[in-house]
Structure formats: structure tokens, C-alpha cells
Amino acid sequence: MKTFSLKPSLVVNYENRIMRFMGKSINHKLLFKDEYGESITLSESEFYSLFDARKITIDENQPHLGVTPFVRNVAPDLTCFPKKHQVVAVRRKRYLDALKARCDKFPNRKTLNKLLPEIAKELADEKKAPSAITVRRWYYKGLNNSIVALIPQHAKKGRATVFTPELEDLLLDVLNTTYFKPEAIPVKQVYEEFIRRTREYNSDKLPSRQLKYISDSTVRRYIKSLDPFEVEVNKNGRHAAEKKFSKSVGQLTVNNILDRWEIDHTPLDVMIVDPVTGNVIGRPFLTVVLDRYSRMVMAYWIHFSAPNTESVLRVIERAISPKTTWLAKYPKVINEWPARGLPLRIVPDNAAEFHADNLITAFTEMGIEIMFPRSRGPQMKGAVERFFRTLNMGLIHTLPGTTFSNVKDRGDYKPEKHACLTMKSLESALVKWIVDIYHQSPHKGLASNTPMAVWKAMEPSRVIQMPSDLDALETALSHRKFVTVQPYGIQLSNNFYHSDELASLRLKLAKEQKVQMRYRDEMGHIWVHDPFRNIFFEVPAKDKRLIGTSRDIYKDAVKKAKSENAKLVDREAIQEAYHQIREGIDEARRSNKQTVRREAAKQQAVIDERSANKVPLIVARNSFRPPLLESNNEESRSMFPVHSFSAAEV
Incomplete structure (x- = not known):
């Protein structure tokens, strides 16, 4: 992937005009000149807004673009043995x-x-x-002239274990019930209980199916081989184990912004409600990317599904991209959010979503090094862990419907009773807090400077690399799959994608030849690789209603539609279920109290009107009473004709 930075002589295309970046003016405006010498000035935020909207594109046929570095792992040398x-x-x-x-x-x-x-x-x-x-x-081992290949393989030697799966399960069960307790249980008692359990297991088994009796020393060696940290966790809890085995040697040194990003997930300590019904939906997850040097929040992603590869891909794309266009959706935010650019390395945790092939391949293509911390090492990415605590104390625990961090802090507070925030109102508050409070507050780890001040101070010394094509960034941060092009196009999740360009490609492909497809959570389109031109082209969905639809929410909608009608799954029912779910997540309503007040006000208005006219409500027994029609629809009025009675007629 090619990258660009705002360096002189950078060539861009704006309004079908080839323009060259000349530098910054005295008032820090970006100065561009076209081939006829006409100049145009843009602020940096205006430039990235136009770039984000694809109105400014980068000419990739120029010598002023950068290339992403090739990252590879180094094999162990002789000193590692x-x-x-x-x-x-x-x-x-x-x-x-x-x-x-x-x-x-x-x-x-x-x-x-x-x-x-x-x-x-x-x-x-x-x-x-x-x-x-x-x-x-020796000669055949060292053909590649590597002395490491001549290292003796003594590490692979050792005695064979005497534990069969059944015997080891039995011993682990004894340890869990007898040894893993806060009290100091001697190993001798553990061994005696283990022998008793073994004898009990063998009592009704044939000789060939009985377990072998092992010695006391074998049990002791097995317990000694266990991870002491995990033993302490099982005996006294994780907090005591981390305190007992804690280490803090050395200090992490990061030289500049974008050198090191830290990423992690956390469930937010707040309940979200449905904007229409007011029912509690649950606690959402938050994924955050933090720049270690400046403590600048590069991006976040709020989602209800459990942390997965999709949430990581989306938050990384948002972290790299400029925020100007996206931040315009929140007019109450005062300050700018200049976070953008490709990082050198990312430090995640060891969760499964960070080991996915799609994610590792995408980071390799962009030249981003992944640094996996050791197991049980949250302090290796302590900055983002500390940010979550600051977020909880500064915002989340002050919101109605918060669950707090533990039951002790919660006391008699009922989160379900006080919950009133929708997803939209929560996100608005979060963006406001990040940009106007957290980024502008002094940070102890920054020598009492603010994250915004540190970022601004380091921008001139850091060449911020940006993807020259945002569509290329989208394809890189997408799921990958090889599929066969059918006459009806490509089928994905029971939805179909087709275009004239895809039909032309199918004619060139050999029989049963597969092509690479890339897709995201958004279902409106996919990307297909053309092996003849070696490019990716966009293929839209046949059903235009899928544009802007979340794939995860759509799957939930399908399950909901199937549960309501197991025999027949109607696409209209799926779409309706999808919109119900989306409205329950995206749309906002101020609070449940306002809904109750409006309904009470309507009922009071009806009562006041009847009292003023002194018209009693008379309804014939077993008669049909049409519903009140608030619509001006003529068809609805013809279906349910309503006759108005005067006071004299009554």
C-alpha cells in the first residue's frame, strides 16, 4: 500500500485539476498550485474533509509517495540456547x-x-x-550455513508422562476440591484423597480399564510443575496473585506520536435503553485505540456484539482516517480532533480476535507491526487500561443507569430503574467528553501537559503517513474469502451482489476458478479482485435496501424473523425486524419519563375536553368501536368512517 504525507511537491487531483502542494503559508494554510500557476489555499481540516469525501485524490504516479515498511520476525540466534x-x-x-x-x-x-x-x-x-x-x-542439518541448525535437540527429550487423560482429570478434580483453598493443605492429604478416588474409580471397572496407581513423588512433581501464578489465583484470587507476583522493572520509552498504539475492549458500566419502548437493552462494549506517546484517543467503537475481528478492523480504520467529516455530526463539540495517520506498531492483548488471519494480513499489508504482550500482562498496555478507569470516573459512573465497577460501589442503586440513555445520546456524550475534556485536561504522565498540546507539539517532527487511497484502506481492513462467480453474481449471507463489471469478469475466468472477495460489516457492497487487471472493484448489492445495513444486526434480524415464522422466512419480515433492531440501537429519545409525561398529557387533554362539553361517553354493548385516527390519510378515513354527534343528538 502506498502512503502520502503533506510534503512539498505532493501531487493531488482536485476538481479535475492536477495540483501540487507548495507548502504552508504564514497563517498555516496549505498552498496548492495547478499546472497554470493558479493557487488555492486550504486549511488542514478542509483538506482532510475533501480527502475523506473522495473529492481530493492522490496521484499515485509520482515519486513523492512513501511505501509501507516490510515487517518480519527474526529467528532465534545462538545466544538463545x-x-x-x-x-x-x-x-x-x-x-x-x-x-x-x-x-x-x-x-x-x-x-x-x-x-x-x-x-x-x-x-x-x-x-x-x-x-x-x-x-x-551434521552436514545436511547445516546446509543453509546456519549454526543454529546444529544445536542439539535435548529440549525435546524427557520422560514420558504416566498420566492418562482420565487419571489427570481425576487429579485435577482432587486439586480443585482439596488443594486450591486459602488454607495450607499439605500435599500428603491431597495424595491420600487422590488414591482414595482412584480406588473408588477402579472398584467397578475391569482390570484392563482400571487406572494406574501413581506414587507420592509423581503427584508432588505434577503440583510443582503447575504455574505458580495460576495456583495462587485458584487459592487466593487474581488480585492476590497479581500482587504477589507483580514486577515493575525498567520503563517503556516511546519517542514520538504514532510510534505505538494500544488497543483494548471493555464493557461499559452503563445500561442502554430502547429509544421507542424505553426497555433496557443492556451494556454495550467499547473498543479504544490510544496513542501511547501523546495519550490521544485515536478512535473508539461502540458495539453490542462481543469483541471480534470486525470491531477491531472498524476501529483501526477510523483511527487511521481523518476525523473532520465524522466529527461534523456532533455540532456541540468545540475543539478539533487531529488524530490520524498510520502507526509503526500496535499493542493488543492476546484475545482471539487479534490473532485472526484477516487482521494480521491487513496489518502486514499496511506495514504495521503487531506486538503481542505476554500472557496475563495487562500492564504491557497500561495506558489504555488507565484510560478506561479515567473514562469511568470522569463520565460513565456519572450517567443515569450506571452499573458502577462493583456491587459495593453500587449499593442500593438500581441501574435498570434509572437507565434512560440511548445509544445515540451515549455516543454524543462520549465524543464530547473525549474531545473537549480528556484531550484538553493536564495528564500526569505527560508532565502535566494535555494530550492535545503534546500532539500539536510533535506534529512538525513527525511525518504523518496517510493511505493514498481510502478505498484501498477499506479493502485492506476487510474480511477475505475466495468464491466462485455464478451467473447471478456472488452470494454472501443469503444476499446477492452483481454488476456489469462482475459479469464481464466471469466470462474471462476458467471453469470453477475462484476469485478473492472482501467484505465488511456494511452490507451495501463488496470488493472483488480482478486477477487480469490486478485490481479490486466494487460490486453493489442487488437489494438496495441493504445499503448502510450492519451485517451483525442483520443476522440478529434473520434469527428474529425465523423465530416468529419458522415455516416461511419472508424478506420483508427480515427487513422489518432489522429496522426494529436498528431503531432500538441508533435512534435517541431523551428519557422514559418524557414518554410517560407525554402520554399522561394526552389523556388529561381528552378528559378536559369531555368535561368542557359535558358529553358522556356512550358505547353500545357488543358494538364495534373503530380506533382513533390521527392520520389525514383519506383511505384510512374511508375504512373507518367516524360520525360526529352533537350534544343535542346525544
């Missing part, structure tokens, strides 16, 4: 080097038997000269 194994590897390498110096090609067995004693004397080897067969084995 025990000292005695290093000595063995060096001895083997010296024999092979001596043979290479004496012979143009590897000698046969007879010649080796003559040469090896001479080489042993020459090298002053204290051990006996190796045999020809042994040296030949």
Missing part, C-alpha cells in the same frame, strides 16, 4: 568448516573416516572424532 548446547554447536560447525576447506564437495564415507581423525588433532578436540555417519547428519 543453553551454554553447553552452544559449545556443541560450535564444535560441529568447526568440523564442517574444516571439511569444506579441504574438499570441494562433501566426501564419501571412506574419505571421511580418513579425514576426521586428522581434523580432530588439528582442532585439538578433547573428545573422540565423530563418525562419518554423524558428520554426514
Whole structure:
């Protein structure tokens, strides 16, 4: 993927005009000139707004674009192995080097038997000269001239375990019920209980199916081999274990913005309600990307589904992209949000969604290094963990419907009773708090500077790389799948995608040849790879109602429609269920109290009107009473004619 930065001579395309970036003016405006010398000035936020809207595109046929670095892992060297194994590897390498110096090609067995004693004397080897067969084995191991390949494989040796799966399960059950307790239970009692359980298990089994009785020392070795941290967790709890085995050596050094991002998920301590019914939906999840150097929040993503690869892909795309257009949706936000650009590395946790092939491949294509922390090491990404605490104390725990962090802090507070925030109102409050409060507040870890001040101060010294094509960024941060193009197009999740360009591609493909497809949570379109032109092109959905539809919410809608009508799944019913779910998440209503007040006001108005006219309400028994019609629809009026009675007629 090619990248760009706002450096002089950058060529862009704006309103079908080829323009060259000349630099910044005195008032910090971006100065562009076209091929005729006419100039245009834009602020940085205006430039990124036009770029985000695809009105400004980057000319990729220019020498001023950057390329993403190639990131690879380094294999272990000789020093990563025990000292005695290093000595063995060096001895083997010296024999092979001596043979290479004496012979143009590897000698046969007879010649080796003559040469090896001479080489042993020459090298002053204290051990006996190796045999020809042994040296030949060394030769084939070290063909790539790597001394690491000559390391002896003693680590793979060891005694075979005496534990069968049934025996180990039985011992673990004894440990869970007897040993993993706050009290100091001696291992002798554990062993006696284990023998008793084994004898009980064998009492009704044939001799061939009985478990083997193991010794006391074997049980002791097994307990000693357990992770001491996990043993402490099971005996006294995680907090006590982390306190007992805590380490804090050294200090993490980050040199500039965009050098290190930290990403993590957390369930928000607040209940969300349905904007129409006022019913409590539940607690949403929050995914946050934080720049470690400046503590600037690069992006966030609120979602109800459990953290998955999709939420990570979406929040990374938002973190890289400029925020100007998106921030315009929140007019109450005063300050700007300049966070943007490609990072050097990202530090996630060891959750499954961060190990997905799609995610690792996307980061590799963009030149982003993933640094997985060690297991049970939340302090390795302590900045984003600390941000969640600041967010809870500064905003979430002050909102109605908060669940607080624990039952002790909650007391007699009922979150379900006080919940009144919708998804939209929660997100508005979150954006306002991040941009106008958190980014503008002094931070102890920044020498009492604010995240915004640190970011602004470091921008001139950091060349911020941006993807030259936002569509390329979208395809990179997408799910990948190989599919066969059918006459009706491509089917994905029981929805169909087709276009004239896809039909032309199908004619060129061989029979049963598959093409690469990339898709996102948004169901309006997919991307298909053309192997002949080596490009991705967009293929829209046949059903235009899918534009803007979330794939996760659509799946929930399908399940809801199937549960309501198991025999026949109607597409209209699915669409209706989808809109019901979407309205329950996206639309906002101020509070449940306002709904109750409006309904009470309507009922009071009807009562007051009847009292003023003194017209009694008379309804004939077993008669049909049409519903009140508030619509001006003529068809509705004809279906339910309403006759108005005067006071005299009554």
C-alpha cells in the first residue's frame, strides 16, 4: 500500500485539476498550485474533509509517495540456547568448516573416516572424532550455513508422562476440591484423597480399564510443575496473585506520536435503553485505540456484539482516517480532533480476535507491526487500561443507569430503574467528553501537559503517513474469502451482489476458478479482485435496501424473523425486524419519563375536553368501536368512517 504525507511537491487531483502542494503559508494554510500557476489555499481540516469525501485524490504516479515498511520476525540466534548446547554447536560447525576447506564437495564415507581423525588433532578436540555417519547428519542439518541448525535437540527429550487423560482429570478434580483453598493443605492429604478416588474409580471397572496407581513423588512433581501464578489465583484470587507476583522493572520509552498504539475492549458500566419502548437493552462494549506517546484517543467503537475481528478492523480504520467529516455530526463539540495517520506498531492483548488471519494480513499489508504482550500482562498496555478507569470516573459512573465497577460501589442503586440513555445520546456524550475534556485536561504522565498540546507539539517532527487511497484502506481492513462467480453474481449471507463489471469478469475466468472477495460489516457492497487487471472493484448489492445495513444486526434480524415464522422466512419480515433492531440501537429519545409525561398529557387533554362539553361517553354493548385516527390519510378515513354527534343528538 502506498502512503502520502503533506510534503512539498505532493501531487493531488482536485476538481479535475492536477495540483501540487507548495507548502504552508504564514497563517498555516496549505498552498496548492495547478499546472497554470493558479493557487488555492486550504486549511488542514478542509483538506482532510475533501480527502475523506473522495473529492481530493492522490496521484499515485509520482515519486513523492512513501511505501509501507516490510515487517518480519527474526529467528532465534545462538545466544538463545543453553551454554553447553552452544559449545556443541560450535564444535560441529568447526568440523564442517574444516571439511569444506579441504574438499570441494562433501566426501564419501571412506574419505571421511580418513579425514576426521586428522581434523580432530588439528582442532585439538578433547573428545573422540565423530563418525562419518554423524558428520554426514551434521552436514545436511547445516546446509543453509546456519549454526543454529546444529544445536542439539535435548529440549525435546524427557520422560514420558504416566498420566492418562482420565487419571489427570481425576487429579485435577482432587486439586480443585482439596488443594486450591486459602488454607495450607499439605500435599500428603491431597495424595491420600487422590488414591482414595482412584480406588473408588477402579472398584467397578475391569482390570484392563482400571487406572494406574501413581506414587507420592509423581503427584508432588505434577503440583510443582503447575504455574505458580495460576495456583495462587485458584487459592487466593487474581488480585492476590497479581500482587504477589507483580514486577515493575525498567520503563517503556516511546519517542514520538504514532510510534505505538494500544488497543483494548471493555464493557461499559452503563445500561442502554430502547429509544421507542424505553426497555433496557443492556451494556454495550467499547473498543479504544490510544496513542501511547501523546495519550490521544485515536478512535473508539461502540458495539453490542462481543469483541471480534470486525470491531477491531472498524476501529483501526477510523483511527487511521481523518476525523473532520465524522466529527461534523456532533455540532456541540468545540475543539478539533487531529488524530490520524498510520502507526509503526500496535499493542493488543492476546484475545482471539487479534490473532485472526484477516487482521494480521491487513496489518502486514499496511506495514504495521503487531506486538503481542505476554500472557496475563495487562500492564504491557497500561495506558489504555488507565484510560478506561479515567473514562469511568470522569463520565460513565456519572450517567443515569450506571452499573458502577462493583456491587459495593453500587449499593442500593438500581441501574435498570434509572437507565434512560440511548445509544445515540451515549455516543454524543462520549465524543464530547473525549474531545473537549480528556484531550484538553493536564495528564500526569505527560508532565502535566494535555494530550492535545503534546500532539500539536510533535506534529512538525513527525511525518504523518496517510493511505493514498481510502478505498484501498477499506479493502485492506476487510474480511477475505475466495468464491466462485455464478451467473447471478456472488452470494454472501443469503444476499446477492452483481454488476456489469462482475459479469464481464466471469466470462474471462476458467471453469470453477475462484476469485478473492472482501467484505465488511456494511452490507451495501463488496470488493472483488480482478486477477487480469490486478485490481479490486466494487460490486453493489442487488437489494438496495441493504445499503448502510450492519451485517451483525442483520443476522440478529434473520434469527428474529425465523423465530416468529419458522415455516416461511419472508424478506420483508427480515427487513422489518432489522429496522426494529436498528431503531432500538441508533435512534435517541431523551428519557422514559418524557414518554410517560407525554402520554399522561394526552389523556388529561381528552378528559378536559369531555368535561368542557359535558358529553358522556356512550358505547353500545357488543358494538364495534373503530380506533382513533390521527392520520389525514383519506383511505384510512374511508375504512373507518367516524360520525360526529352533537350534544343535542346525544
